[in-house]
Amino acid sequence: MAAEIATRPPHPFVEGWHYFKQNKGALAGLIVFVAFVLIAAFSPWLAPYSPDAQDRAAVLVPPFWQEGGSTAHLLGTDAVGRDLLSRIMHGGRWSLFIGLVVIVISMSGGILLGLCAAFARGFVDTLIMRVLDVLLAIPSLLLALVVVAILGPGLFNAMFAVALVYMPHYARLTRGSAMSELQKDYVTASRVAGASVWRLMFRTVLPNCAPPLIVQATLGFSTAVLDMAALGFLGMGAQPPTPEWGTMLADAREFILRAWWVVTFPGLAILISVLAVNLMGDGLRDVLDPKLKRS
Amino acid sequence: MLRFFLSRIAVLIPTFLGVTLVAFLFIRLLPGDPVEMMAGERGTSPERHAELMARFGFDRPWWEQYASFLGNVLQGDLGNSIVTKAPVLSEFLTLFPATLELSICAILFAILFGLPAGVLAASRRGTIFDHGVMAATLTGYSMPIFWWGLLLIILFSGILGWTPVSGRIDLLYFFEPVTGFMLIDSLLSDQDGAFMSAFSHLVLPTIVLGTIPLAVIARQTRSAMLEVLSEDYVRTARAKGLPTRRVVGLHAFRNALIPVVTTIGLQTGVLLAGAILTETIFSWPGVGKWLIDSIFRRDYPSVQGGLLLIASVVMIVNLLVDLTYGLIDPRIRHGR
Numbered sequence: 261m262a263a264e265i266a267t268r269p270p271h272p273f274v275e276g277w278h279y280f281k282q283n284k285g286a287l288a289g290l291i292v293f294v295a296f297v298l299i300a301a302f303s304p305w306l307a308p309y310s311p312d313a314q315d316r317a318a319v320l321v322p323p324f325w326q327e328g329g330s331t332a333h334l335l336g337t338d339a340v341g342r343d344l345l346s347r348i349m350h351g352g353r354w355s356l357f358i359g360l361v362v363i364v365i366s367m368s369g370g371i372l373l374g375l376c377a378a379f380a381r382g383f384v385d386t387l388i389m390r391v392l393d394v395l396l397a398i399p400s401l402l403l404a405l406v407v408v409a410i411l412g413p414g415l416f417n418a419m420f421a422v423a424l425v426y427m428p429h430y431a432r433l434t435r436g437s438a439m440s441e442l443q444k445d446y447v448t449a450s451r452v453a454g455a456s457v458w459r460l461m462f463r464t465v466l467p468n469c470a471p472p473l474i475v476q477a478t479l480g481f482s483t484a485v486l487d488m489a490a491l492g493f494l495g496m497g498a499q500p501p502t503p504e505w506g507t508m509l510a511d512a513r514e515f516i517l518r519a520w521w522v523v524t525f526p527g528l529a530i531l532i533s534v535l536a537v538n539l540m541g542d543g544l545r546d547v548l549d550p551k552l553k554r555s
Numbered sequence: 556m557l558r559f560f561l562s563r564i565a566v567l568i569p570t571f572l573g574v575t576l577v578a579f580l581f582i583r584l585l586p587g588d589p590v591e592m593m594a595g596e597r598g599t600s601p602e603r604h605a606e607l608m609a610r611f612g613f614d615r616p617w618w619e620q621y622a623s624f625l626g627n628v629l630q631g632d633l634g635n636s637i638v639t640k641a642p643v644l645s646e647f648l649t650l651f652p653a654t655l656e657l658s659i660c661a662i663l664f665a666i667l668f669g670l671p672a673g674v675l676a677a678s679r680r681g682t683i684f685d686h687g688v689m690a691a692t693l694t695g696y697s698m699p700i701f702w703w704g705l706l707l708i709i710l711f712s713g714i715l716g717w718t719p720v721s722g723r724i725d726l727l728y729f730f731e732p733v734t735g736f737m738l739i740d741s742l743l744s745d746q747d748g749a750f751m752s753a754f755s756h757l758v759l760p761t762i763v764l765g766t767i768p769l770a771v772i773a774r775q776t777r778s779a780m781l782e783v784l785s786e787d788y789v790r791t792a793r794a795k796g797l798p799t800r801r802v803v804g805l806h807a808f809r810n811a812l813i814p815v816v817t818t819i820g821l822q823t824g825v826l827l828a829g830a831i832l833t834e835t836i837f838s839w840p841g842v843g844k845w846l847i848d849s850i851f852r853r854d855y856p857s858v859q860g861g862l863l864l865i866a867s868v869v870m871i872v873n874l875l876v877d878l879t880y881g882l883i884d885p886r887i888r889h890g891r
Contacts, residue, residue, distance in 0.1 A: 394573030397873075398866045399828035402846070406862050409850045410584050486699055490832055493701045494847060509702055516705055517713045524709075527702030534697040542693075 276547045286543020292536035300352030307346035308334075311503040315341040320519045336521045338512065344521065348529050351503040356533065358419055358504070359485040363477050365423035366484075370430025371473070375461045377431070378438035389435070392428035400425045404487060408496045415504070418497035422487045426480055433476055437469035471548035478541035482534040489530050505530045556881075563877050567870060572625075574870070578863040579624050582855055583617070633860035638852050643860030647842060652735025653723060654834070654841030658826045660757055661764035666819065669769045673776025673815075677784060678803045688773060695770030700829055704763040704836040711759060718755050721838035725752045764833045768822040775818040779811035786810075813880070820876025824869045 270278070281287050299306060309315075321337045322329040329336060335344040377388040395403065407421035441447060442465065450464045491497035492506025500511055505526045512522035599607065608614045612623060627633070633643040676688040711718045719725070723737045730744035738757065741749035783789065784807050792802045831843035838844065842861060849857035 390569055390573065393570050394577060397570050397574055397870050398577070398862070399824040399869060401828035401831055402862065402865055405831070405846070405850060406581060406858065409855075409858055410581065410586075412586075482697065486697075489699055490701060493699075494832070494835065496850075506699075506701075509705070513705065516709060520709050520713075523702070523705045527699055527705070530699045530702065531694070531697060534699070535694060538693060538697050 279547045280543050283543040283546060285539045286546075289536040289539025289543065292532065293540060296352055296533050296536065297356060299349055300356055303346075303349040303353060307343075307349040309343040309346040311342065311347045311350040312501060313342060313346075315343070317341070320515065320522070322519070323521050335525050336519070338508075338522045339515055339519075344525055347503040347508060348505070348525055351505045351508060351526065351529065352533075354415075354498060354502060354504040355485055355489065355506075355530070358415070358488050358498075359481050362419050362423045362426070362484040362488065363481050365420070366426040366480070367430050367473065367477055369423070370427045370432075371434045371466070373427070374431040374434025374436075375438055375466065377435045378442060378465075379457065379461060385435075388431070392431055395425070395428045400483075401487060401490060404491060405494070405496060408491065413496045413499065415498040415502065418488060418491045422484055422491070425487075426484065429476060429480065430473065433472055434466075434469055437472060438465050441465045441468050475541060475545045475548055478537060478544055482537040482541070485530065485534055485537070559881050560878060563874060563881075567874055571867070571870060574863060574866045575625055575628055576621065578859050578866075579621050581859050581862065585855060628863065633863065634856040636849075636854050636857045638849075638854045638857075643857050644864075646845070646857065647860060647864050650840060650842045650845050652732070653737075653839060654827070654830050654843060656736045656738065657757070657760055657764060657833070657839060657841060658823075658830060660761040661826060661829075662768060662819065662822065664761050664765035665768035665772050665822070669772030670776055670815070673773040674780055674803065674808060674811075676773070677777045677780030678799070680781065685777075688777070692770040692773045695766045696774070698766055698770075700763055700766060701832045701836055703766060704759070704833060707759050707762060708836075718759050723753065723756050723840060724749065725756075728752060760833050760837045760839055763836070764826060764829050767825060767829065768819075771822060771825075772815065772818060776811065776815050779814045780807055783807045783811045817876060817880055820872065820879075823872040823876075827865055827869060 269275070280290075315337065318330075318333060318337050319341045320339055321333050321341075323336045324331045324334050326336075333343050333345070335348070337343055338347070373388055373392070377385040398406075403425045404418070404421040407424060408418050411417035411420065447460065447464055450460060455464060488497055489504070489506030489509070492504050493510045495510055498504035498507045500507055508526040509523065512519075512526070516523050612620055631644055633647075635642055636646060639646065672688050672692070676685045679685050708720055712720045724741065728741065728744070728746055728749040730740060730746065730749070733740050733743055737753040738750065741753040780803075784803075786807075789802060789807055792806045793799075797806075827843070830841060831847060833839065834841045834844035835847055842865065846858065846861040846865075849855075849861065
């Protein structure tokens with residue numbers, strides 16, 4: 261009886277976690293990322309001040325360890341006396357949530373297009389892939405900027421633009437894996453059993469295409485956060501006074517030589533969260549990509 | 556060989572047509588009609604409006620408009636800027652050398668540091684040096700480069716006072732552009748200190764723009780080297796008693812170079828996108844900054860032309876990479 265249990269293979273999730281946690285970098289990335297998400301989620305309770313509260317008596321106060329700083333504002337204040345730490349904590353809500361929404365939109369669109377191309381074959385397939393090739397030929401930030409120029413600057417337009425720009429990656433990935441899955445016997449069996457096209461697409465084929473998509477989504481999250489911050493920095497994304505990290509940097513530019521802290525900390529928040537997600541993504545790729553899996 | 560060239564070029568044509576269609580649609584997708592947009596806040600009378608619509612051909616069906624747009628593009632006519640009234644193509648061509656100079660310096664910087672870092676990390680796998688390179692490159696890869704530029708300005712321009720903050724050269728120096736590359740032109744001009752001025756203006760933008768390619772090249776070189784180092788012929792070379800430096804430098808490195816060359820080529824798109832941010836931070840008068848300014852000025856013909864031209868540059872460079880790849884590696888040329 262005991263031997264029978266021992267020979268049963270572990271649940272894929274358990275096995276994956278086993279490999280994932282051996283990768284110290286990936287584990288560190290996960291911990292940092294979870295910490296960032298928690299801080300962002302609970303920022304209204306954790307942050308010492310409201311992100312918009314202006315203290316006119318304390319404008320451009322340096323961080324507490326520097327001369328002139330005080331522990332009232334641990335990371336100092338910006339040009340209108342807003343507490344930098346509070347703004348960065350609240351900014352996490354914007355920046356990380358934006359990244360998530362962008363990924364969900366571009367992944368859903370990409371998966372749908374990729375599945376359609378793989379199932380339809382022929383003309384529809386060629387048409388979809390050609391259109392995506394065109395989008396891929398244009399540098400991503402340039403395309404996002406042009407889309408924002410059409411729609412007008414603003415957070416939601418920028419999110420839509422970045423989501424559109426990254427859609428082709430998911431579509432290609434989905435199409436590739438779906439094509440190879442469609443050759444397999446279990447799909448034929450399901451088709452013979454009378455499964456509808458929708459069922460075949462989403463219940464039979466899609467779950468088997470998931471691993472590379474999960475990896476791409478993780479790494480894509482970091483690119484989305486970076487690009488949204490870049491758009492915010494260029495004045496095309498979130499608009500002030502939204503405490504989005506890229507927008508904060510744009511606000512801080514004119515004080516760059518007078519107050520290093522208003523520039524340094526928001527960027528550091530972007531760097532650390534992107535780095536954490538990239539570490540996590542590398543770990544996930546090792547776990548989920550069978551070609552690279554340690555035997 | 557000729558067949559390989561032609562087939563690669565043939566693949567590019569539909570993509571190029573697609574990009575022209577995107578550029579064409581760009582103006583049509585803007586809210587409001589194009590004449591109102593050009594008239595700005597003053598507005599136009601209905602008669603004048605109708606006349607302008609007819610003159611620019613906006614009253615014709617869209618495929619006719621696209622056909623004439625495409626015809627103009629193929630003859631090098633990308634329309635005129637609304638703001639300066641100058642042809643978009645000539646504006647682009649005056650500014651492009653600045654972007655090209657910056658991009659070339661950035662990619663050279665990335666290769667100069669990225670290749671050795673990758674090779675050394677691979678040949679000392681598992682050491683502190685290897686882990687250091689991997690950590691540094693992952694950080695570089697995750698870097699928001701607009702922030703990185705600001706940090707370097709704080710350190711080198713603000714605190715140390717070594718480099719200027721913006722522009723391509725001091726206003727003290729003036730000379731007619733010969734090549735459009737400030738480094739070469741300043742040498743040709745024979746003015747004292749002109750070259751150093753151009754050089755010091757270029758250093759920080761080069762580092763900022765080169766950081767992500769540097770990280771990508773170093774990581775790609777490392778993994779290509781690791782793959783090659785486990786090949787049989789490397790073991791043979793070692794068994795023959797060749798010194799490690801010769802094995803790594805000659806036997807392994809040359810074979811690892813092939814994927815690395817592709818990686819370097821594919822960084823063009825990254826460079827041009829990065830140039831938009833880098834040029835904005837350093838007020839570098841190139842096409843990236845011009846494009847951003849055009850968007851803010853609602854100079855839509857310039858945005859349209861810039862989109863088309865930058866995408867074309869990326870496509871041409873990718874094609875060249877593809878072709879050189881075929882030249883280096885006969886397996887690509889003949890395989891299908």
